[in-house]
Structures are given as structure tokens and as C-alpha cells.
Amino acid sequence: ELKVEQNPLFLSMQEGKNYTIYCNYSTTSDRLYWYRQDPGKSLESLFVLLSNGAVKQEGRLMASLDTKARLSTLHITAAVHDLSATYFCAVERDNDMRFGAGTRLTVKP
Amino acid sequence: ETGVTQSPTHLIKTRGQQVTLRCSSQSGHNTVSWYQQALGQGPQFIFQYYREEENGRGNFPPRFSGLQFPNYSSELNVNALELDDSALYLCASSLPSALSPTFGSGTRLTVV
Numbered sequence: 001e002l003k004v005e006q007n008p009l010f011l012s013m014q015e016g017k018n019y020t021i022y023c024n025y026s027t028t029s030d031r032l033y034w035y036r037q038d039p040g041k042s043l044e045s046l047f048v049l050l051s052n053g054a055v056k057q058e059g060r061l062m063a064s065l066d067t068k069a070r071l072s073t074l075h076i077t078a079a080v081h082d083l084s085a086t087y088f089c090a091v092e093r094d095n096d097m098r099f100g101a102g103t104r105l106t107v108k109p
Numbered sequence: 110e111t112g113v114t115q116s117p118t119h120l121i122k123t124r125g126q127q128v129t130l131r132c133s134s135q136s137g138h139n140t141v142s143w144y145q146q147a148l149g150q151g152p153q154f155i156f157q158y159y160r161e162e163e164n165g166r167g168n169f170p171p172r173f174s175g176l177q178f179p180n181y182s183s184e185l186n187v188n189a190l191e192l193d194d195s196a197l198y199l200c201a202s203s204l205p206s207a208l209s210p211t212f213g214s215g216t217r218l219t220v221v
Binding site: 004031033035041042043044045048050088090094095096097098099100101102 | 199
């Protein structure tokens with residue numbers, strides 16, 4: 001069964017600091033996604049990673065994928081308050097998308 | 110505005126009742142998936158439809174059913190509502206060539 005684990009579940013950061021969110025999954029997958037969700041809102045797509053060694057960057061966020069280790073990371077550089085949200089990774093296999101429990105990020109001044 | 114519209118935005122139903130949630134996708138989005146997101150948790154995959162046929166299903170009982178229509182809209186039906194069905198229900202649709210689905214804003218269902 002495809003399982004997805006994220007850690008940490010809660011993350012409180014100071015502005016300007018760096019941190020990494022980890023996403024482990026249990027079986028081979030077709031695609032790995034990172035989403036952002038603001039309170040009461042829907043999911044916003046951040047990155048789609050397709051192959052081993054894939055790295056994508058957008059602003060202060062960078063995502064990478066290691067399919068051999070079944071691990072993806074979301075790295076936050078020099079955090080700002082606007083990045084406060086819940087971040088989900090999701091793994092898709094055979095038309096079934098499984099989400100992690102999410103990392104609730106709070107960036108404090 | 111994501112291009113995927115869900116209705117209603119909020120809904121309160123009584124245990125044992127039936128509910129229909131609706132999702133309207135952009136033209137050409139022939140794949141639609143539905144998810145249940147309980148408070149404080151990640152979304153859970155309910156099922157996916159492709160060209161009006163069920164194309165995958167998660168671990169949800171048969172009282173969760175769906176339909177997809179030729180006009181790219183879809184429905185999620187839940188019978189015999191239980192208190193634990195209270196959640197945010199999200200639909201997501203995509204073009205055949207899309208890398209990532211587009212999520213709607215969701216319907217928040219409360220069962221009392």
C-alpha cells in the first residue's frame with residue numbers, strides 16, 4: 001500500500017532562517033507533488049517532480065526528489081511571513097494520489 | 110479563481126441523509142478526482158473519473174459514489190451520512206497533457 005509520511009508536522013521558524021520539510025513514501029510512484037494550502041482555502045500546486053534527481057525552484061522554495069531513497073525534500077530559504085501555510089506532499093501511482101499529513105509552517109518576525 | 114468551481118461552498122446535513130456535491134471543470138478537463146479532507150489532515154483520495162468512467166478508487170465505502178458528465182462537470186454523492194463524513198471535499202481536474210491537476214475551492218460539509 002502506498003503510504004506518505006511528512007515531517008515535521010509543525011514548524012515554527014523565524015524570518016530569514018532556512019529549513020527543510022521531508023516527505024518519505026513507501027512504494028514506487030509515477031509523480032510527486034508539493035502543494036500549499038492556506039487556512040480555509042484550496043490546494044495550490046507548487047512543484048511536480050517526475051524523475052530521480054529532479055530539482056525545481058520557485059522563489060524561496062526548492063524541491064528535490066530521490067526515487068531510490070523514496071524521499072522528497074522541500075527546502076525553504078530565508079523564510080518570510082508570507083510563506084506561513086500548510087505544505088503537503090502527494091505521491092501519485094496508478095491514478096491514486098496519496099497525501100502526507102501536511103506540515104503547518106509558521107514564520108515569525 | 111482556479112477554473113474549477115465547486116458548489117455549494119458550505120452545507121449542513123443530518124446524519125442518515127444523502128448529499129450531492131458538484132464540481133464544474135474547464136473545457137477539456139476529462140479527468141476529475143474527488144478528495145475528502147478532515148480537519149487538520151491531508152486530503153484522502155475518494156475516486157477518479159476519466160471520460161465519464163470510474164478510473165480508480167480509494168478506501169471509501171460504496172455509499173460514496175460519483176458521476177462525470179460530458180460537459181466536464183461531476184458529482185459526488187454520499188448516502189446515509191455519518192458524523193465522520195464531516196470534512197472539506199475537494200475536486201481536482203486536469204487536461205490529458207497536464208502535469209498537475211487543478212483543485213477547486215472545496216465544499217465544507219458538516220453532518221450533525
